[in-house]
Amino acid sequence: EVQLVESGGGFVQPGGSLRLSCVASGFPFSSYWMSWVRQVPGKGLEWVANINHDETEKYYVDSVKGRFTISRDNAKNSLYLQMDSLRVDDTAVYFCAKCEYQLLENSWGQGALVTVSS
Amino acid sequence: VVLTQSPVILSVSPGERVTLSCRASQSISNNLAWYQQKPGQSPRLLIYDASTRASGVPDRFSASGSGTEFALSISGLQSEDFAVYYCQQYLRWPPRTFGQGTKVDMK
Numbered sequence: 001e002v003q004l005v006e007s008g009g010g011f012v013q014p015g016g017s018l019r020l021s022c023v024a025s026g027f028p029f030s031s032y033w034m035s036w037v038r039q040v041p042g043k044g045l046e047w048v049a050n051i052n053h054d055e056t057e058k059y060y061v062d063s064v065k066g067r068f069t070i071s072r073d074n075a076k077n078s079l080y081l082q083m084d085s086l087r088v089d090d091t092a093v094y095f096c097a098k099c100e101y102q103l104l105e106n107s108w109g110q111g112a113l114v115t116v117s118s
Numbered sequence: 119v120v121l122t123q124s125p126v127i128l129s130v131s132p133g134e135r136v137t138l139s140c141r142a143s144q145s146i147s148n149n150l151a152w153y154q155q156k157p158g159q160s161p162r163l164l165i166y167d168a169s170t171r172a173s174g175v176p177d178r179f180s181a182s183g184s185g186t187e188f189a190l191s192i193s194g195l196q197s198e199d200f201a202v203y204y205c206q207q208y209l210r211w212p213p214r215t216f217g218q219g220t221k222v223d224m225k
Contacts, residue, residue, distance in 0.1 A: 037161075044204065044216060044217070044218045044219045045153070045155075045161065045204055045206075045216040045219075046216065047206075047211075047212075047213050047214040047215065047216065050212075050214075059211070059212040059213075060212060060213075061212060061213040062213070095160055095161075101166060102149070102151075102166065102167075102208050103208065103214075104151050104163055104166055104206075104208060105153075105161070105163065106163050106172070108160035108161055108162075109160065110160060111160060
């Protein structure tokens with residue numbers, strides 16, 4: 001059974017940093033693209049970034065480019081999202097997801113809440 | 119690519135048939151997926167390639183469309199189908215954009 005467990009969420013002031021982690025199990029992690037998708041509580045979904053199996057391809061939504069960095073450690077079955085220069089509008093639940101056919105998000109974690117506020 | 123879903127909220131009774139719409143700001147061929155999200159849960163992939171049901175999705179869910187106009191239909195709505203539905207395009211990316219969602223609510 002695929003399991004994705006996010007951690008690292010919390011409260012941070014504007015301009016601060018936070019690193020999200022996602023530990024995967026139940027599938028050969030190193031063979032799959034992975035992504036981060038976020039959701040402001042009560043609002044819609046926003047795709048944030050994805051990464052290929054060996055980190056040679058990384059893509060971001062414009063609003064986080066230069067501030068967020070997606071990475072992975074295949075030896076630890078882990079996906080990361082380093083978030084710097086955080087803004088109030090980055091407040092959201094961040095989901096990690098396993099990407100399959102056409103890199104669609106086919107398995108999701110439970111999400112980690114990031115709150116950016118002064 | 120901007121995806122516009124309509125209506126925003128759909129109030130229906132169990133057993134009814136509903137149709138949700140997703141319109142793309144430019145042609146995305148058939149590169150469209152539909153997700154279902156129930157309250158307090160993570161999204162679930164329902165449909166990909168505009169009309170193909172994902173594994174385990176009941177056949178009361180059907181979808182169609184290509185280019186800029188897409189639809190998701192649910193026939194014989196069941197209690198577990200009350201949720202928010204999102205479309206997502208994956209032809210022209212990054213970013214892989216989602217629509218704003220349609221909430222299917224119980225009347």
